[in-house]
Amino acid sequence: MDDRTFRNAMGKFATGVTVVTTAFQGEAKGMTANAFMSVSLDPKLVVVSIGHKARMHDIVKQTGKFAVNMLTRDQEDLSRLFAGQLKEERDVAFEWVDGHPILPDAMANILCNVHSSYVAGDHTLYFGEVTDILMKEEPGDPLLFFEGKYRSIGQ
Template structure:
């Protein structure tokens, strides 16, 4: 199998879209990612996967904190900003959750402290101890097969 085929296969898994954010020396840094999952309920742990070439990698290693912002359907532009897909610079306003930077309007904001790091292949897995969560009632932004999507609302008909 080649790299393209592997990427295509992984793209067949529909995911939410997140922006991972951290703060170092008063400056906020963010990156669009879909490599995120829950790990444990007790204690509350999540994992994110950051590529070795990502600018945010060393910033998370130094700061020892990060947030996961699960984007809402109307936040595709935020995803594109932090994925480097927009040529012109756009300012993003951040709020705070447990003192950590979060994107307002996200479906969920999860604040974490790094509890462990594991290098696997060309990525570092950060295990985050969840310190706070904020939820919003909004539809999520979905990514599938290389394209942004949204959930289709279906009504259940009982016959």
């Protein structure tokens, strides 16, 4: 099967969009990811899947912690930025909580220590044990990704 068929099929599964962040050598680092899932209540675990070519892959391995920032529909530009799709560099205003750089206007920020990891093909699944959660009272609508395009609810 060719890659395009696989990606087209996976693109039929509508998801939210997150930016995975971590602090590396004192600086914030982020990567856009939609391969995110809630895993377990006891203990509280989530998982993100990070490609081996992504710089974030080795960085999370070293830092042992990450945050998952769930984007709102107003944050499409941040998704493009952290996917390396914008030409220009941008200064992003991170907030720092327990050593995690987080995106303050996200719907929710899920702070994690790496619980375990599992190499699966050309990605690694990083399971995170959740240490804290920050949520907006009125976050607005989520940013969605469907058929390789950004969408919002009702669109």
